Amino acid sequence: MIVLRDSSDYSDSEVDLPSIEVNGERGNVPTSVLCNVEGSLLNSNPALRQPNLKCIKHNQDVENTTFQLDLRGCRVPSSQPQVITELENNIDIPKNIDAMQNWIFPQTQQYRNYQKEFCEQALFHNLLLALPTGLGKTFIAAVVMLNYFRWFPESKIIFLAPTKPLLLQQRVACSNVAGMSPGATAELNGEVSPDRRLFEYNTKRVFFMTPQTLQNDLKEHLLDAKSIICLIFDEAHRATGNHSYAQVMRAVLRSNSHFRVLGLTATPGSSTASVQKVVDCLHISKLIVRNEESIDIRSYVFHKKIQLIKVTISSEMNILKSDFANLYRPYFNFLRQKKLIPINCECLNIKAYTLFVSLRKYSFSSKNVQSKEKSKIMSCFTLLISCAHITYLLDCHGIIQFYQKLVETKNKAEGKGSGQSFWLFTSKPFAFYLEHLHNKIQGLSLNHPKMNHLLELLKEHFKDTSEGYQNQRVMIFTEFRNTAEYITTTLLAIRPMVRASLFIGQANSAYSTGMNQMQQKETIDQFRAGVINTLVATSIGEEGLDIGDTDMIICYDASSSPIRTIQRMGRTGRKKSGKVFVLLTEDCEDSKWERSQVSYRRVQKVIESGKKIALKKDVPRLIPSNIQPIFKFQALQNNADATLILNSYNNNSSSLSPVNTLANQAHSRSKRYLPFIVDDVFEDMESNLRVPTEDAKIKRFKSDYRSCIYNARRNVFSKPTYMGDKLTKFAKVPHSLLTLSIYRRGRLLQQCSPSSVTKYLKYEEKFKRKRMKKTSNALFQST
Known part of the structure; x- marks a missing residue:
């Protein structure tokens, strides 16, 4: 769609029509079928009016409004805003025509076609x-x-x-x-x-x-x-x-x-x-x-050997998992009776994604329903999603991470003071379970089975002579920071063969402080120099930073995102062949890994076919x-x-x-x-503290005016206090006199028009003059 308008209305973004060559002659060729001249043709003087028409192409980038003329020649705003953007080709941008005759490709040691x-x-x-x-x-x-x-x-x-x-x-x-x-x-x-x-x-x-x-x-x-x-x-x-x-x-x-x-x-x-x-x-x-x-x-591309290592959790972890499932089983059975959870969903192996999908379905089906039962159902869903995530930590990361998350969730529930989470995590059975878990952690060193495989892989990789493993570098990826810290602490037992260092983000967590940029840079420099040969990283090490080539990648957990998976494996195999080991917990992470790989292959096929991507x-x-x-x-x-x-x-x-x-x-x-x-x-914040321009002031006036009219229509103001002709000396006025005046003047106003903004400014000046007059009178009386 092309709209022809006066160029004075588009002084900030004037452009020329696309210039193309037709029969040896160059000309501006429009690509539309609809024209609309802005302004009143009946009320204007043809001798004085000389519109400079511009071509605008219909697209979805910049919001604007097209206008229609009524029988009197006045503009009538359209009920539906249309999105238009300007089409240009030969904009007056300084060019170096001589340099444009060629494009330079730098000569390098290795040319790649x-x-x-x-x-x-x-x-x-x-x-x-x-x-x-x-x-x-x-x-x-x-x-x-x-x-x-x-x-x-x-x-x-x-x-x-x-x-x-x-x-x-x-x-x-x-x-x-x-x-x-x-x-x-x-x-x-x-x-x-x-x-x-x-x-x-x-x-x-x-x-x-x-x-x-x-x-x-x-x-x-x-x-x-x-x-x-x-x-x-x-x-x-x-x-x-x-x-x-x-x-x-x-x-x-x-x-x-x-x-x-x-x-x-x-x-x-x-x-x-x-x-x-x-x-x-x-x-x-x-x-x-x-x-x-x-x-x-x-x-x-160098070859990457990818090997999956599947582990099963220990019997002690199974007992802890079963006992924890018994705590939230009543809430699970409540949703099962309401037929809100799939039949194949088990309480012991509950998945957060399945619960989230069920919650969305229920939310859409009961959008206009307001009842105590609905709030209880929503609270039960929230509780079970939290419990599913805690169970995932036990299955895939270990007992220590499981215990830390339980304590964190308990503290948050106590702060709320109500809801199903509050009743579960403040109950006596849960307190007894948490105390039992605390004693078990203090008494024994309970490692996740993944940790044993991790130690074996590192020892096997660095078992050569001292010169051999000084030039070898390994990266270990994990999703959570407390797991990365736990891995780093555990690897201290096999120093100096494995010289591990933590590499995490800057934000502070409940149990640790982050690494600032100077510490991150120092860690990367030591890793490149060989002072550190093993880097335990969270998502910060997956993308962006030039950490260098590594000989082996160990993924301590699986990510459902193919982007993160590809970025993790991309840290090896740059200058020579590399190895990638992925540690997976059976019946938990193996399905997640398969989903990410299937999703990646599906997206690749769609992009290569070029059918479903609209360029x-x-x-x-x-x-x-x-x-x-x-x-x-x-x-x-x-x-x-x-x-x-x-x-x-x-x-x-x-x-x-x-x-x-x-x-x-x-x-x-x-x-x-x-x-x-x-x-x-x-x-x-610094930009917000600057002196606002006139345009910014007008926008704020419009925003204040709209909110005031909206509140007036909802009858937010108290009629006995505000509808009187005069305000008493001791009346409680939560809003300013300016807001009150806008409310009185704007009760019948349907929308915020330019004339209403003008009234707003006039009343602002009026109250300023009154305020200054009262101040001067008070000063005169005091003197």
Whole structure:
């Protein structure tokens, strides 16, 4: 759909029509069938009115409203908002035509044909590239950045990474490949002050940023979205929903659709729906997915030997599991009598996923039912889901983790003071069971059967001479932090053969404190240097960070997500053949492993067939259509070094500031290593404390007015107190006089129109004058 409108209404996002060649002549060719001229043609002067019409293509990116003219020529808003976005091709962006005659591919020691092909696709399409770990996704991104840096001499290129440790790592890698000097790039995150970021935007063109920082800078207009020519998303499978990646993409598309997108990931998603969400969010027009069995990359992938080790829990653990099941069995039988649980579901081997599906079905079927029985049923479902998770910890991780979770759940239930969880976890039978479990843990050292297999695997791997195992490195993955700490403590018994270290995230848990970024970096450096030969990691070690190649991977538990499984196994087999061992508990984790593998294979087949993934077809060509860049090998001078980048970053962060502000002075002080999400929250708080603009004030007025009218319609205000002509001196008024006046004036108002906002502003000024008058009278009387 195309709508023709006056260009004055789209001053922020004016674009030209797509320019194509027809019979040797170039012209603007619209691609629509419907036109609508905004404004009243009957009330305007034809001699003075000279509309400059623009072409707008119907799409689903930017929300707007189309208008219809009534018999008098006035605009009538449509009952249904339509989503439109501008179609452009030949936007006036400075280009280097000479540089566009070719695209450069750096000469490397090992040329890989698939990298050349993928680079060519990424230069001319919005590409989502899914490659196994270690096959050069960063190299491809660097080549794309290099060529867009040459082609568009005034536009900006931004590489986005989800965490701060990834920024420096990707900056060094891309700069080494593309031969960029440290002064040409900048690393921006929440620790860099807004003034400093503004200075970097005005002086540099290549940026490595966290998505939260870019989102905030676009919101505060520190960076013009129209100046962006290339956006690269690392770990692009995160770009769904309200993730910062998705919000950044929406913010840029509001005013600019003339830029290139490259998404990098190991696996695009765990299902077809999740892949489609990523494609829609990043506006992808080309999708390339490869696995280790793909023909074009098979010769560059080393063999990985994957072995599954299935274990059974001990008899003591079975007794503990049965006794715990007897505690929550009455609640299970209650739901079974209501026929809300599947028949094949057993109380002893209850699964949280099965209960969650049953809960959703019941919630939809009884959406409009309000009764005590419904609240009891919902409370029983919540209790059983919690018990199923606790049972899973006993089956797959051990008695210690099982006991810790019971204590944590008991403390939470006591804080609530009501509900089925409160009655179960504060009952005398549960207290007796918890005391019995505590005595058993204190008396014996009860290891999970997985731990015995883990120790045997490590001893077998490091049994060679001292020189042999110094160069060998092993990573152990587990889902929970307390399990990782328990494994690390247990491995102390076989030092110095196994020199293990913990590698976890930054957030603090109930039983441990996290690792800050400095501690994480130090641990990785020791692992690379051989000081540590075994790394026990949670999900933080699965993606992103360049930990290096490892000889053996041990998965202490199975993940139902194929993304996490592929990322775990991708840590080995990069430079030589590797081994992967997966420890599974029978009748618990083996089915989860099978589901993840089936899901991964199904998604791969769907993507390869190209039938169920809808790609975008309205992505414009960025270079002129009469130019076809030619492939060119070129040796680039490697003038980027990690030390130089670090030094340049430290020097630039404390000098050359355009404005001497308190923010710049605070930035020059010693850094505090806080979780990156905390920095982003502080950054948002800082932006909220700034003086609001006039547009922001109007939005707040509208919001306050709407909420006031909504409360008035629900009769929230007390009539005896508020409906009188005058307020008494001792009347309790929970709202301000301004809110009360809005309520009185807006009782019959159907919607918040511009005229109502004008009234709102007038009454605000009126009360300000009254307040100032009373203050001046009081001061006069006191004097």
